[in-house]
Amino acid sequence: MILGLTGGIATGKSTVTGMLRERGIPVIDADQIAREVVEPGKPAYEAIVRHFGREILLEDGQIDRKKLGEVVFSDETERQKLNAIVHPEVRRVMREEAEAAEAGGAEIVFMDIPLLFESKLQHMVEKIAVVYAPADMQLARMIERDELEEEQAHKRLRAQFPIDQKKSEADFLIDNSASREETVKQVEQMLAVIRAELKS
Ligand SMILES: CC(C)(COP(=O)(O)OP(=O)(O)OC[C@H]1O[C@@H](n2cnc3c(N)ncnc32)[C@H](O)[C@@H]1O)[C@@H](O)C(=O)NCCC(=O)NCCS
């Protein structure tokens, strides 16, 4: 079974995928793939430099993610442009990795896709788990983890669908607003339900 794991920015998707991996469940990470496909020399890298210019590069030629983030989270058109360059590559690699995991005998595979609903990728997965936390907690966690100003964090939050909309379309809900222990319990319950469904 291929499941999508999504949620809002900084709600705790990576925290949950860490728990899944600790339990032997393979997780395909769209954010990670999105980093790999824009490495220097890759087609998406060339397209980004052509569109955004060399001013979004670091001295060593890598993309300056902070700078590119500033541009795309302040301008919807530019963000759509970046998405149009990066997302097709990400989808291609995610499909390849899911096939490889299934060929390797995995019965449960998770795809961590932050923009699953925004990019209408529901068709890529059989069930969807949504990790959520209140918006003020998302902002606080983002500001702390990414050393952002409050306004920058708000912009990133506004670039995504509201969490309530995502929650309403979930097969599994994981509330990550309390301790990690509380979240682990919910992850284990979800896995028990999935395993029972696979047996039936
Ligand atoms: C804009 C970039 C350079 C900022 O890099 P940075 O290292 O600061 O952030 P990171 O990649 O770790 O993303 C953090 C989170 O931001 C959110 N986010 C990222 N890109 C987008 C986007 N285009 N639209 C809305 N939210 C986004 C996601 O929740 C993601 O988990 C980078 O996010 C990027 O290349 N985005 C385009 C690709 C993309 O959509 N990735 C996310 C899912 S595939």
Ligand SMILES: Nc1ncnc2c1ncn2[C@@H]1O[C@H](COP(=O)(O)OP(=O)(O)OP(=O)(O)O)[C@@H](O)[C@H]1O
């Ligand atoms: N239950 C929790 N209690 C306290 N802090 C937490 C909890 N879960 C996650 N965090 C912290 O909140 C931050 C965001 O969590 P995480 O990186 O897992 O979110 P994410 O949804 O993967 O983020 P992004 O959308 O940016 O990829 C991290 O710094 C993490 O350590």
